[in-house]
Amino acid sequence: GQNIDQPTEMTATEGAIVQINCTYQTSGFNGLFWYQQHAGEAPTFLSYNVLDGLEEKGRFSSFLSRSKGYSYLLLKELQMKDSASYLCAVKDSNYQLIWGAGTKLIIKP
Amino acid sequence: IAGITQAPTSQILAAGRRMTLRCTQDMRHNAMYWYRQDLGLGLRLIHYSNTAGTTGKGEVPDGYSVSRANTDDFPLTLASAVPSQTSVYFCASSDSGEAGHTGELFFGEGSRLTVL
Numbered sequence: 001g002q003n004i005d006q007p008t009e010m011t012a013t014e015g016a017i018v019q020i021n022c023t024y025q026t027s028g029f030n031g032l033f034w035y036q037q038h039a040g041e042a043p044t045f046l047s048y049n050v051l052d053g054l055e056e057k058g059r060f061s062s063f064l065s066r067s068k069g070y071s072y073l074l075l076k077e078l079q080m081k082d083s084a085s086y087l088c089a090v091k092d093s094n095y096q097l098i099w100g101a102g103t104k105l106i107i108k109p
Numbered sequence: 110i111a112g113i114t115q116a117p118t119s120q121i122l123a124a125g126r127r128m129t130l131r132c133t134q135d136m137r138h139n140a141m142y143w144y145r146q147d148l149g150l151g152l153r154l155i156h157y158s159n160t161a162g163t164t165g166k167g168e169v170p171d172g173y174s175v176s177r178a179n180t181d182d183f184p185l186t187l188a189s190a191v192p193s194q195t196s197v198y199f200c201a202s203s204d205s206g207e208a209g210h211t212g213e214l215f216f217g218e219g220s221r222l223t224v225l
Contacts, residue, residue, distance in 0.1 A: 004151065033213070039171035042199060043152075087152070091212065099151035 002026045004100035006088050011106045012078055020073045020086050020103045028093020033086040034062050034073045037102065042105075043087055046073070083107045111135050113215035120188050122224050130185045130220045132200035139204045140166075141183040142214070143175060145196040152199065158183055169210050190224045197221050 005023045012018040019054070031050040035043035049055055049064035051072060061074040073086055085102040092098055113134045122128050134141065139160045144152040154167030158177040172194060174186045183202075187194055200217040 008149075031212070035214075042218050043214075044216070045213045084111065089152075095212065096154070098212070099153075101149060101151045 002092060002098045004088055004090060004098055006086075006100040006103045008101070009104045009106065014078055014080060014107055014109050016078050017074065017076050018078060018105065020075070020105065022071045022073070022088035022100060024069050024071070024088070024090045024098070026090050026092045026098055029066060030093065030095055032064055032071050033089045033091070033097070035044040035089065037085045037087060039084070040107075046086075061085060078107050080107050080109070113200055113202055113217035115198075115220050117220060118218065119221040120223070122222060124190055124192060124224055126190050128187045128222070130198055130200075130222070132183045132185070132217060134179050134202045134215075136179065136202060136215065136217070137180060137204035138204050139180070140212075141177065142201045143173070143183070143185045144199045144201065145169065146199060147196050155185065184215055186192055192224045195222060195224045
């Protein structure tokens, strides 16, 4: 079966750095997405990785290792507004998205 | 800039009633999707449409139907609602899911449905 694993919840301190991991087992791979979802709101796109390596976008970076079935989202200089759920999703061989359950990130002052 | 509009935002429904959730996009995206999101579970695909005139079943299609008469609209119908269909429903669209396109999803604001 297809599976995406992420930690259920993480806590970090304002101004710090946090890494959210995602491991996947899917039938084929055509890219990995990270989305941010604030409570009561819709998911919004953060990043897309299809090749191995690190993609940096401001305070957020996303890393992919296809051979290990592994990705992480790195958030630097954490702000209170970064408190949200972070969803990992993989596009399989049929170009369908398989979603993880999401990681709830709690930022403390 | 509208993007994707869903209606209603929230609805309480008696079991056995018929309900249609509306979804309209103005980005001229080919692909549209309906997901449900439940606490502790990932987004689960109900139905999708890769282009106007075609639809397909997702992971959890039972009890739901969709139509795609044109590019912009993708309504989701619950023929006879049951309490297990209590959830938050998200409509989404993308330019294309296939090679050469990122296929980033754009989501509507969600419809919170409670079936009693």
